[in-house]
Amino acid sequence: MSAEQVLFWVFAVATVVAAGGVILARNPIACAMSLVATFFFLAGIYVLLWAHTIAAVQVLVYAGAIMVLFLFVLMLMSLSDQGPVMTFSAWRIAGVVAVVTVLAALVLVFRRLPAQESLAWSGDAARLGDFGTIKHLGAVMYTQWLFPFEAVSLLLLVAIVGAVVVAKARV
Amino acid sequence: MSHTVPTANYLILAAVLFCMGMLGVLLRRNALVVFMCIELMLNAANLTFLAFARERGDSIGHLSAFFIIAVAAAEAAVGLAIVIAVFRSRGTVNIEEIQSMKH
Incomplete structure (x- = not known):
């Protein structure tokens, strides 16, 4: 093994x-x-x-x-x-x-599921490249996925306000 | 001869985890533990995304997992606030005693 x-x-x-x-x-x-x-x-x-x-x-x-x-x-x-x-x-x-x-x-x-051996990445550092590194993820997130990123930040803001309002004793 | 773990193993682990979370949601009586089991199910979804991300060599799965974690944080904050509000008005978090909206 x-x-x-x-x-x-x-x-x-x-x-x-x-x-x-x-x-x-x-x-x-x-x-x-x-x-x-x-x-x-x-x-x-x-x-x-x-x-x-x-x-x-x-x-x-x-x-x-x-x-x-x-x-x-x-x-x-x-x-x-x-x-x-x-x-x-x-x-x-x-x-x-x-x-x-x-x-x-x-x-x-x-x-x-068909076993796709050709796409198994483990143990192959050369083919792995920068897959899964914070640099690569950050580059994709701040270019292609900028809108979902901003939407999530808005969601978190709404959740903060909502949690405070709901949990407070008196509004 | 490859020594790597096939994607199916990771997916089956995710399925087991998801079903354990589902069992907890169905059977437990404490609302907080029900929340924890929902977190388990969200983690199983994350594991599925990451397993396919490795198989396809595509980092979109990583970003999806990242966003799921952010949404889970928001969900936990609001959900726990609701649990606190319910506990304050009813004095219990037992989901069998909280049924004024049931009928």
Whole structure:
């Protein structure tokens, strides 16, 4: 096995185990911590996909900013939840069946994808060039993708104002 | 003989992650944990974008993932503000007890 295969399986299993912690843990703080672990392992997967920049952004924004926001909210509310973690009504069991069906369908489709070996980039530094570097991404973002970039900045501004207005005690 | 991990493996990992997030959204009772599971699903979408970006050698997938992260940040801010507002008026974040808009 090559290093990429070993790292892929290590990170994949760790990601799935940590995600299982998110949906199974009783304490919401434990869920949040599992989610942080999931984000870190996913960042490792992103590095394997030659997306170093996105991996760094993932750790900074997701594991950093968003999770701090979650933890702040969790600690603002003194949650003493005594009931069951999950509930299973007839509709929810139908939902679980639907989820399993979706998973089976996705896995079936993905397994039938034609393997495009010629376009696999890993381990070939010469062909890789500046793929996934911050220089290349920045050049594309500030030329071709300038409008979506500005739209996202506007969206973030609206979200800031909206969050303050909604969370304030009295407007 | 190639030693690289095929794109299908990354896609299957993304599908598993997405379905775990979906299970959490369907089954958990705490609104905050439901939010966390939505973040899981968004991450699965990111992983799909990045896997295809590597296969095609196209950095558009990276930019899409970047924008998804930005939108997820905005969504988390507004969503958590709504959760705080609901907690302030109802004293609970259990989604089974918050159903005044249901009927």
